[in-house]
Amino acid sequence: MNRLQPLLTLLSFLNPWRNRRLETYVLLRCLMGTLTGLVVIASIIFLIDYVEISKSLGQRADLNSFQIIGLLLLKSPNIILVLLPFAFLFGTLSAFVGLNRRSELIAMRAAGVSAWRFILPATGMAAIIGVLTITVLNPIATVLSDRYDQFNSGLEQSDTRVKRTDIFLRQGEVSKQTVIHARTQDARGTLLDATFWTYTLAKDGTPTFEGRIDAKEAVLKTRNWLLKNAREAKPGEPAQYFNQLSIDSNLDARRAFDKYAAPQSTNFWELPATIFQIETSGFSAASYILRLHQLLATPLMFAGMTALGAAFSLRLMRIGGLARLTLSGVGLGFIIFFLNQLCGSMGKAEVIPIFLAGWATPAVSLLAAMTLLVYTEDG
Known part of the structure; x- marks a missing residue:
C-alpha cells in the first residue's frame, strides 16, 4: 500500500472533484470500467494482429514467437487508439449498469442527487484523457508504428519476390x-x-x-x-x-518516401508542418488537414461516448427495459463510429467541408447524449 500511495496521491491531485466523495466514487467506477473495456478491445486487436503478422511476415522471415510479440507491440497501439472511443462507451455502460444493479443509483436518486452531478465528472475526465491521448499517446503510437513499417520495408527490400515500382516525388516552393x-x-x-x-x-x-x-x-x-x-x-x-x-530540397529525409501514403503515420505535433510542406509542394493536403481536425476533436468524441453510455444506462431496474436500452446505446455507438468513418471518407474526397467532416460526428454524439439526459432527467 505504501508503494501505491504516491500514485494514488497523483490521481487524487488530477481529480478536480477530489473533495466530493460521490463524484469521485462514480468517477473511479467509470475509469475502472473504461480500463476493463480497453483491455478487452486491446486483447481482440492483439489476437487479430498476431495472426496477421504470423501469416504475412512469418512467411518472409524466420520469426519466433517473441519477435512476433515485439512487432505486435509496435503495430497494435495505433489501431487501439482508433477504437478507444468504444472503451469509453462500454466502460461507462458497465459502470452505471453495475451501480444500477447494486441499487446505488437508486439511493443517489432517492437522496435528490441530479444525474448531471455524477455524469459531468465522468464526461470531463474523458475529455481530459482525450487531450492526453492526442498530445502524448498519439506521438508514441506513431513512433512505434514507424518502427514496424521500417522493419516491414526492410523485409520487402530483401525479398526478391517483391515487385519493384517506380518512385515519384515532388518538392517545391x-x-x-x-x-x-x-x-x-x-x-x-x-x-x-x-x-x-x-x-x-x-x-x-x-x-x-x-x-x-x-x-x-x-x-x-x-x-x-x-x-x-x-x-x-x-x-x-x-x-x-x-x-x-x-x-x-525542403523534403523531410525521414518521411519523404512514405508520407503521402498514410496520414496516420504523422503524429499530432508534426501535422501542421507536414500540411504546410505538402501544400507548398503543390499537392492536396486534405487527408492531413482532416486528420488534424479528427485529432483535435478526440476529447469531444471521448466525452460524447461517455455521456452516451451514461444516458443509456440510467433507467432504473424496477422500471424494466434496462437491457434493451443498454443494447440500444451500444448500437448507437457503432452507428456513430461508422458515421465518423463515412464523414472522414467524404472529407478526404472533399465532398463535404473538412472542418465539418472532422467535428460533426463528435459534436452530434455529445449533443445526442445531452438531449437524452435532458429528456430523461428534466422531462
Whole structure:
C-alpha cells in the first residue's frame, strides 16, 4: 500500500472533484470500467494482429514467437487508439449498469442527487484523457508504428519476390516546383537512375519548364539532394556534366518516401508542418488537414461516448427495459463510429467541408447524449 500511495496521491491531485466523495466514487467506477473495456478491445486487436503478422511476415522471415510479440507491440497501439472511443462507451455502460444493479443509483436518486452531478465528472475526465491521448499517446503510437513499417520495408527490400515500382516525388516552393522520378531505390535509400524536372511558376500558377537533371544516384540529405554522375540540361544551353551536384530540397529525409501514403503515420505535433510542406509542394493536403481536425476533436468524441453510455444506462431496474436500452446505446455507438468513418471518407474526397467532416460526428454524439439526459432527467 505504501508503494501505491504516491500514485494514488497523483490521481487524487488530477481529480478536480477530489473533495466530493460521490463524484469521485462514480468517477473511479467509470475509469475502472473504461480500463476493463480497453483491455478487452486491446486483447481482440492483439489476437487479430498476431495472426496477421504470423501469416504475412512469418512467411518472409524466420520469426519466433517473441519477435512476433515485439512487432505486435509496435503495430497494435495505433489501431487501439482508433477504437478507444468504444472503451469509453462500454466502460461507462458497465459502470452505471453495475451501480444500477447494486441499487446505488437508486439511493443517489432517492437522496435528490441530479444525474448531471455524477455524469459531468465522468464526461470531463474523458475529455481530459482525450487531450492526453492526442498530445502524448498519439506521438508514441506513431513512433512505434514507424518502427514496424521500417522493419516491414526492410523485409520487402530483401525479398526478391517483391515487385519493384517506380518512385515519384515532388518538392517545391511558391515560385518553383521540382518533379522527381527514379527507377528504383536500393537498400540504403538511394534513388537509382533519377530524373529531376524543374519548373518555375508564374503568379497565376502556370508552370514553365526550366531544366532537367539526370543522375545515376540521388541521396536525400537534410536540406539538399546529393547527385552523383549528373547531367544537367536547360533549354537553349549545352548540357553540363558533374561528378557530384547538390540541389536544395525542403523534403523531410525521414518521411519523404512514405508520407503521402498514410496520414496516420504523422503524429499530432508534426501535422501542421507536414500540411504546410505538402501544400507548398503543390499537392492536396486534405487527408492531413482532416486528420488534424479528427485529432483535435478526440476529447469531444471521448466525452460524447461517455455521456452516451451514461444516458443509456440510467433507467432504473424496477422500471424494466434496462437491457434493451443498454443494447440500444451500444448500437448507437457503432452507428456513430461508422458515421465518423463515412464523414472522414467524404472529407478526404472533399465532398463535404473538412472542418465539418472532422467535428460533426463528435459534436452530434455529445449533443445526442445531452438531449437524452435532458429528456430523461428534466422531462
